Amino acid sequence: MQCSLKQKKKMKTYKLTIGVLVISVGLSLNAFGQSVTIDLQQAIDAALANNIGLKAQEKMVQSSRALIPTGFNIEKTQAFYRHDQNDIAENGFSNSVLGISQNLQFPTVYGFQKKINQDRFRMQQQKYEISKIQVVKEVSKAYYSIVYWKNLQANYQYLDSLYRQFSIASSRRFELGETNYLEKITAQSKQREIGVQLAQAIESEKNAYMVLEQWIQMDGLVQVGDIQLRKLNVEIIDVDAHPGVVFYENAVKMSEHAIGLEQHKLLPDLFAEVFRGTNSGANSKVYPGFQVGVSLPLWFGAQKAKIGSARTDREQSQLDNKNFVFQLENRTEQLTIELKKYMEAIDFYEQEGKELSDQLIKQASEAFKNGEIDFLQYVLLIENSRNIQVSYLQNLNLYNMTVLEINYLMNP
Numbered sequence: 001m002q003c004s005l006k007q008k009k010k011m012k013t014y015k016l017t018i019g020v021l022v023i024s025v026g027l028s029l030n031a032f033g034q035s036v037t038i039d040l041q042q043a044i045d046a047a048l049a050n051n052i053g054l055k056a057q058e059k060m061v062q063s064s065r066a067l068i069p070t071g072f073n074i075e076k077t078q079a080f081y082r083h084d085q086n087d088i089a090e091n092g093f094s095n096s097v098l099g100i101s102q103n104l105q106f107p108t109v110y111g112f113q114k115k116i117n118q119d120r121f122r123m124q125q126q127k128y129e130i131s132k133i134q135v136v137k138e139v140s141k142a143y144y145s146i147v148y149w150k151n152l153q154a155n156y157q158y159l160d161s162l163y164r165q166f167s168i169a170s171s172r173r174f175e176l177g178e179t180n181y182l183e184k185i186t187a188q189s190k191q192r193e194i195g196v197q198l199a200q201a202i203e204s205e206k207n208a209y210m211v212l213e214q215w216i217q218m219d220g221l222v223q224v225g226d227i228q229l230r231k232l233n234v235e236i237i238d239v240d241a242h243p244g245v246v247f248y249e250n251a252v253k254m255s256e257h258a259i260g261l262e263q264h265k266l267l268p269d270l271f272a273e274v275f276r277g278t279n280s281g282a283n284s285k286v287y288p289g290f291q292v293g294v295s296l297p298l299w300f301g302a303q304k305a306k307i308g309s310a311r312t313d314r315e316q317s318q319l320d321n322k323n324f325v326f327q328l329e330n331r332t333e334q335l336t337i338e339l340k341k342y343m344e345a346i347d348f349y350e351q352e353g354k355e356l357s358d359q360l361i362k363q364a365s366e367a368f369k370n371g372e373i374d375f376l377q378y379v380l381l382i383e384n385s386r387n388i389q390v391s392y393l394q395n396l397n398l399y400n401m402t403v404l405e406i407n408y409l410m411n412p
Helices: 006-033 040-050 052-066 107-175 182-215 243-264 302-368 375-407
Strands: 035-038 076-087 094-104 220-225 268-278 287-295
Touching: 035 040, 040 052, 040 107, 040 182, 040 302, 052 107, 076 268, 094 287, 107 182, 107 220, 107 243, 107 375, 182 220, 182 375, 302 375
Parallel strands: 035 220
Antiparallel strands: 076 094, 094 268, 268 287
16 A cells, blocks of 8 residues: 655654654763664764764854955945036036946956856865765764674673683693693694784774764764674765765866956946036036946956966866866775785675685584593684674775775765
8 A cells, every 4th residue: 555745744844753752862871971872874973963074064154155255346336526617508607526436347257256266165175075975984984893893892801702712721730730831832822812802803993983073073982883793885976976076177277267257347337427516506407427438448457367277277176177187096906806805805705705604604513522632722713703704894895995995985
């Protein structure tokens, strides 16, 4: 059964209300020092809403939008009073004159100035969009780094527990004379080695949390909800719609409008004056009048130099645009090649490595129970199994970080 458009809107409103309530409850708990569990999308939404750097960029967009009308920067209107003894009216008295005058640049100049302001606004918008995408990328990298370190910790904790038992058992057997000193120190060194790796993974997770909090800038503590590290998908980059490409295309347009502006400044300026004169004598009359004219540029050297400079700026913008597209495509290709390297390791694990790891654990456990191998051999086989999983996690993490670089590639 299909829902009507009205019902869908009600359902959407209902879901939004529930979402707001959930976030509100979460923030309330956060205020009392309890951590809030968030998923990736919630982390991204929080960063886009709270990040101070983005807020500053948004203000710059608003400022550039507000400046668009300033393209029509017509000079102030002049009001004047004039009294000239030579200006004699019919009644024999000199006139006093009141009037206003206005100077204007050629009208097309104002049009080009507005276009340039619009170009600046669009470029500022693209810079803001690029900044938002950068924030999304950094939040995603921090988020998945946390998930990675959690998974790595689980493996190291398992090995740490195993070697701890092995170390205790070896020490006891050494005291009873059932084993040699080599087995004892091997157990201790392995336990310490795994303990250091576990501690490093814990510290790396803490650091990843600090990076995440640096970007989302929420009050209180947050916890990552995901516990399973999954393989991310590569998104195909649309070069033509890429914010960086659009930014440089707008820069080219602005440089073209700047050339037009400087060229149209060679056109004459306009001025107009309206006035009326009269006197206080008998039989006085009002004498209205007006004056219009143009200001012709007779010296073109300076303005021609500005036009030449604007053309050079356009060439630079065109080269910047071409260079950005080249670097974007080249960097994407580099990252894609790097991705294949990690993909080979992931494919090995999914096709052979996982089964091999499971078989090592199974066979080692059976052999140890049947007395075919001693505890040291058993532990080493289990470690080999876990190392296959650790290698998979490491390559999967590098793969995901590379995917995020490709999907959110802004500054190649």
